[in-house]
Amino acid sequence: MSETIAFTPETLDQVHQIIARYPEGKHKSALIPILHVAQKEFGGWLAVPVMDYVAEILNIKPIEVYEVATFYSMFNMKPVGKYVLEVCRTGPCMLNGSEKILDHLRTSLNIKDGETTPDGMFTLKPAECLGACGYAPMMQLGKFYHENLTKEKVDEILELCRQGQVALD
Amino acid sequence: MSKKLLLKDAHIEGIRYFDVYRKQGGYDSVDKALKMTPEEILEEVKASGLRGRGGAGFPTGLKWSFLAKPEGVPRYLVVNADESEPGTFKDRYLMEFIPHLLIEGMIVSSFALGAHLSYIYIRGEYAWITEILEEAIEEAKKNGFLGKNILGTGYDLEIYVQRGAGAYICGEETALLESLEGKRGNPRLKPPFPAVKGLWESPTVVNNVETIAAVVPIINITGAEYAKIGVGKSTGTKLISACGNINKPGVYEIDMTITVEEFIYSDEYCGGIPNGKKLKACIPGGSSVPIVPANLLLKTINGEPRLMNYESLADGGFATGTMMGSGGFIVLDEDQCVVEHTLTLARFYAHESCGQCTPCREGTPWMYKILKKIDSGNGTMADIDLLWDVQRKIEGNTICPLGDAAAWPVAAAIRHFRDEFEWHVNNPELCLTQNYGLANYADPIPVAAANA
Ligand SMILES: Cc1cc2nc3c(=O)[nH]c(=O)nc-3n(C[C@H](O)[C@H](O)[C@H](O)COP(=O)(O)O)c2cc1C
Numbered sequence: 323m324s325e326t327i328a329f330t331p332e333t334l335d336q337v338h339q340i341i342a343r344y345p346e347g348k349h350k351s352a353l354i355p356i357l358h359v360a361q362k363e364f365g366g367w368l369a370v371p372v373m374d375y376v377a378e379i380l381n382i383k384p385i386e387v388y389e390v391a392t393f394y395s396m397f398n399m400k401p402v403g404k405y406v407l408e409v410c411r412t413g414p415c416m417l418n419g420s421e422k423i424l425d426h427l428r429t430s431l432n433i434k435d436g437e438t439t440p441d442g443m444f445t446l447k448p449a450e451c452l453g454a455c456g457y458a459p460m461m462q463l464g465k466f467y468h469e470n471l472t473k474e475k476v477d478e479i480l481e482l483c484r485q486g487q488v489a490l491d
Numbered sequence: 492m493s494k495k496l497l498l499k500d501a502h503i504e505g506i507r508y509f510d511v512y513r514k515q516g517g518y519d520s521v522d523k524a525l526k527m528t529p530e531e532i533l534e535e536v537k538a539s540g541l542r543g544r545g546g547a548g549f550p551t552g553l554k555w556s557f558l559a560k561p562e563g564v565p566r567y568l569v570v571n572a573d574e575s576e577p578g579t580f581k582d583r584y585l586m587e588f589i590p591h592l593l594i595e596g597m598i599v600s601s602f603a604l605g606a607h608l609s610y611i612y613i614r615g616e617y618a619w620i621t622e623i624l625e626e627a628i629e630e631a632k633k634n635g636f637l638g639k640n641i642l643g644t645g646y647d648l649e650i651y652v653q654r655g656a657g658a659y660i661c662g663e664e665t666a667l668l669e670s671l672e673g674k675r676g677n678p679r680l681k682p683p684f685p686a687v688k689g690l691w692e693s694p695t696v697v698n699n700v701e702t703i704a705a706v707v708p709i710i711n712i713t714g715a716e717y718a719k720i721g722v723g724k725s726t727g728t729k730l731i732s733a734c735g736n737i738n739k740p741g742v743y744e745i746d747m748t749i750t751v752e753e754f755i756y757s758d759e760y761c762g763g764i765p766n767g768k769k770l771k772a773c774i775p776g777g778s779s780v781p782i783v784p785a786n787l788l789l790k791t792i793n794g795e796p797r798l799m800n801y802e803s804l805a806d807g808g809f810a811t812g813t814m815m816g817s818g819g820f821i822v823l824d825e826d827q828c829v830v831e832h833t834l835t836l837a838r839f840y841a842h843e844s845c846g847q848c849t850p851c852r853e854g855t856p857w858m859y860k861i862l863k864k865i866d867s868g869n870g871t872m873a874d875i876d877l878l879w880d881v882q883r884k885i886e887g888n889t890i891c892p893l894g895d896a897a898a899w900p901v902a903a904a905i906r907h908f909r910d911e912f913e914w915h916v917n918n919p920e921l922c923l924t925q926n927y928g929l930a931n932y933a934d935p936i937p938v939a940a941a942n943a
């Protein structure tokens with residue numbers, strides 16, 4: 323990561339629009355939305371200097387940012403691969419074979435849960451119910467849901483990822 | 492054909508956009524409501540008998556009437572779109588396909604509550620839906636339904652969407668408010684209730700997406716007409732998200748008069764169970780409500796057909812009944828393992844506990860570990876009793892209901908399926924390669940005729 327951490331002027335503009343959603347003096351409410359923006363802008367995870375920078379923008383103590391960032395599962399506290407495969411494994415997905423999908427990913431990528439492939443392409447992140455229970459098994463990739471998965475469909479998605487053809491945003 | 496109030500237009504091409512939505516009569520309730528007084532709107536909502544669709548089923552009119560109104564203090568409406576209860580995906584459907592219905596309901600509700608600033612708190616993973624909602628808000632604003640001086644009435648309202656970041660507990664209303672204030676999602680001690688001290692210590696109403704959407708038909712057809720749909724205290728229509736082992740998973744709008752049997756087996760709804768398999772069990776209201784075996788699902792203990800409504804699903808209490816909850820309908824067929832299914836739910840609650848209360852923080856991972864032990868063929872009979880004991884000690888001993896929500900599924904699984912747990916203990920090898928199956932749960936009743 324480069325020495326100075328700063329949002330681009332466009333992103334900074336977006337950040338100020340977020341802050342304007344709340345009444346005077348309630349700007350701390352912007353913390354979680356801004357952390358989403360920061361995670362996206364600074365490599366998919368929240369390093370300490372990034373969190374410090376967000377604290378500075380909101381004029382709050384760094385600890386107020388750390389305690390929030392570590393609470394929510396969507397914020398990554400360590401580097402992740404380019405494609406984070408978030409596979410739901412809660413009850414309804416389990417009934418429709420999510421474990422088989424997870425096993426298939428574990429073997430074909432040769433990584434364990436939470437690990438990243440050596441080439442930095444994929445991170446496997448088992449997830450809890452993502453609100454797609456009727457379209458199980460499923461996984462989230464960036465902003466999008468991939469539903470009604472089969473092993474073949476998963477292979478296809480992995481291949482498209484390698485070719486850089488899967489949209490994350 | 493069931494009566495549809497919320498999703499009747501959901502399949503119309505382009506209904507996501509303002510012009511098409513408006514052409515179908517969209518925003519008529521705003522025209523009407525802004526000519527009424529807030530008190531008159533409240534009376535309509537009370538008369539409708541609408542009950543909160545987020546899970547607890549609390550009467551919405553009554554909740555609104557609790558809102559404190561001190562002079563010079565702002566009031567807020569916060570819509571709960573956190574939707575993280577396993578089995579539940581109805582709010583997603585509503586927001587994704589007919590977002591203006593929620594915005595319309597929010598305008599009417601905010602006006603009735605005297606709020607000029609309202610938020611939709613949506614689970615962080617629904618990022619694409621956030622964009623759909625923001626677009627709908629933008630369109631509504633352009634057409635004079637939001638912003639300053641709405642329709643020339645002098646009423647001002649802004650709506651913003653706030654994304655969470657992955658935490659089931661933020662669906663609990665006080666945790667949601669903490670999160671909306673930029674903090675960890677730790678539930679607050681109640682009282683004070685949000686109606687008195689909510690967002691930024693101001694009086695706040697928190698309602699589910701579907702609840703607020705239902706205000707639109709209530710204003711359009713009147714509360715009295717709305718109350719005529721359904722039965723007893725289950726008025727109006729309810730969205731049910733159906734999943735698990737069924738032929739047609741998805742979101743259905745029902746009028747709460749149909750039987751559970753019809754819901755599972757008729758082609759209008761779930762279309763039966765794939766591959767001709769038998770029904771083993773069901774969790775009809777999201778992961779937190781008790782699982783019931785097929786025989787108790789289709790008929791109450793008195794032998795009456797069970798209906799898809801609040802009273803009938805709860806008939807028999809926890810001994811033989813269950814709950815409507817959030818309407819997350821999870822079906823298990825004869826090949827499924829109740830121990831394994833319960834284990835995934837226990838893992839879910841352990842993952843989602845905020846950690847403030849010892850019984851919940853320590854008890855939920857403990858239940859998960861015991862279930863894991865039994866599921867992997869390493870359990871003992873004493874473990875089953877221990878599991879029962881642990882869940883008993885969580886229930887009722889915590890700040891928020893997540894503790895109960897974690898305990899109930901485990902309790903119900905042991906209550907109704909104890910022989911399956913014991914079979915795992917007695918067959919440590921076999922249980923790794925084979926499931927217990929249907930056993931005798933569904934036998935006492937001839938399971939559902941195809942034409943049911
Ligand atoms: C652990 C927990 C999670 C909850 N999750 C949700 C949720 O995702 N959506 C929701 O509307 N209500 C949820 N609730 C219920 C809310 O606390 C609250 O009762 C509800 O939003 C009120 O709205 P209603 O009266 O319109 O149902 C949850 C409650 C608990 C205890």
Ligand code: SF4
Nearest residue numbers: 845847848851889891
């Ligand atoms: S019951 Fe669990 S989730 Fe609720 S406040 Fe206590 S520890 Fe947190």
Ligand code: FES
Nearest residue numbers: 410415452454455
């Ligand atoms: S259980 Fe997987 S999305 Fe709900």
